[in-house]
Amino acid sequence: MYSTIRVRPASRASHASGRRSARSLAALALAGAAAAAVLTGCSTQDAICGGGEYPVLHVGSSGSACQPDGEEPPKGYARYPEDKVPEHVDDKWDKYWSDHTLDSDGKIIKLKDGQ
Template sequence: MRSSIRVRPASRVSGGRPVRSLVGLALAGAAAAAALTGCSMEDATCGGGEYPVLRVGGSGSACQPDGEEPPKGYARYPEGKVPEHVGDKWDTYWSDHTLDKNGKIIKLKDGQ
């Protein structure tokens, strides 16, 4: 006697569409949404609710909570020259530059 039960392949869902196509479509949609909303895969310089500060007279930086002034020995980056992501243009620039005690941009000497 023949059975009347039909088994569907695991790679298909109702309607006959391959699961692979649906997964690919979902991934493509997520990538497009990330690109359109400005999401980045780069590491941010600071976390949410923080801003980066620069060590005065030497190399180094830190993250300061929004609304608080930089700690002693640190200053805000000059406007328009604030690093946003690790390895971006300004992050690289500030690896060998800093501010002096008067707020003037200076080039660091080796080992500073």
């Protein structure tokens, strides 16, 4: 009356090749994501300011803040010189401005220790 259907277990070879295929696909996906990050200029560093903001420097000290785009810096703050704007935490210009600042005339000066 009833017929019996026998299912054969998959061989070890097919399990092993399936695992290799899954690992290959995962490695390929990871390599693709890394390449996309490099090609698009994506950075893993934290940005100095969020979207819609730009960094400003506290005149006479190493302090800084973020100012909304389109607004002038508040009193006591100035825009960074155009070619020396920090973009990411610990980038070249972020490190530079940790011991440099602008004086009240807009001239770059080196800070004394502890300022």
